Amino acid sequence: MKKTEFITSVGFALSLVFYMTQSEVCPPSCSCKSPVEAEGLHVDCSSRKLREVPALPLNTTRLYLQNNSLTTVPPGALDSLSSLKEVKIFDNPWNCDCHILYLKLWLEDVSAASPENIRCATPAPIRMKPLRQLTGNELGTCKRLLPIKCLEFFWRDLVLIAGAIITLIIVAWALKCSKKLVCQINLKRYYTRGWLLGRHSFKNHKIQ
Numbered sequence: 001m002k003k004t005e006f007i008t009s010v011g012f013a014l015s016l017v018f019y020m021t022q023s024e025v026c027p028p029s030c031s032c033k034s035p036v037e038a039e040g041l042h043v044d045c046s047s048r049k050l051r052e053v054p055a056l057p058l059n060t061t062r063l064y065l066q067n068n069s070l071t072t073v074p075p076g077a078l079d080s081l082s083s084l085k086e087v088k089i090f091d092n093p094w095n096c097d098c099h100i101l102y103l104k105l106w107l108e109d110v111s112a113a114s115p116e117n118i119r120c121a122t123p124a125p126i127r128m129k130p131l132r133q134l135t136g137n138e139l140g141t142c143k144r145l146l147p148i149k150c151l152e153f154f155w156r157d158l159v160l161i162a163g164a165i166i167t168l169i170i171v172a173w174a175l176k177c178s179k180k181l182v183c184q185i186n187l188k189r190y191y192t193r194g195w196l197l198g199r200h201s202f203k204n205h206k207i208q
Contacts, residue, residue: 027054040083053077062086071095071121075102084110089118096120096134104131 026032030045040061045054050068061083070092087110094100100120107118118131126138 025057027056029054032057046088056081059083063088065089065092067091069093072099073103073106077102078106078110092118093121094118094131095122096126096129096131096138097123098139100131100134101139104134107131 026041026043027045029048029050030043032041032043034041040059041057042062042064043056043060044064045068046064047067050065050070053065053070053073056063056078058080060081062085063081066088068091070089072095094103120126120129120131120134126134
């Protein structure tokens with residue numbers, strides 16, 4: 001039983017360390033500061049010639065990605081940043097094809113962002129057009145892309161949920177087996193002790 005508790009404690013500790021690492025580590029290509037601990041991190045990745053969005057700390061509250069070489073943002077890359085208060089991603093050569101749809105929808109949902117000054121660099125017909133003003137006609141081919149992406153996210157989430165359920169079942173089974181084993185050991189010790197006491201009493205009675 002003690003061994004099981006130790007394994008559980010180690011697993012919890014590793015999970016905690018992993019979470020803290022993900023929530024506090026600053027990307028190598030950026031600079032981070034926390035003026036007040038309760039306000040989270042200010043992550044400055046501006047003017048670094050970045051071509052892709054780096055892995056960002058979960059406790060990011062202010063994010064500066066302006067003046068880089070970003071053309072798109074992978075789906076889900078910004079979803080974990082639930083504490084954002086300010087976002088700046090202007091002055092990037094955004095390629096406004098179907099892959100920009102995630103960023104467009106994300107900006108519409110996040111109040112901390114200012115999408116008015118985010119403009120397309122390519123393709124040529126919509127160059128310098130604000131991202132917010134893109135219409136369904138200009139992103140017409142994305143109608144086929146979006147359901148596929150949603151389906152990919154569905155299967156990904158389904159696999160994660162199934163993995164979590166299987167892990168819980170294995171842990172519950174291990175705990176049950178360990179309890180059963182402990183009970184069997186204690187019962188065996190009880191019977192062995194009773195048998196020895198009975199045998200000792202029998203010998204004493206025979207001697208008398």
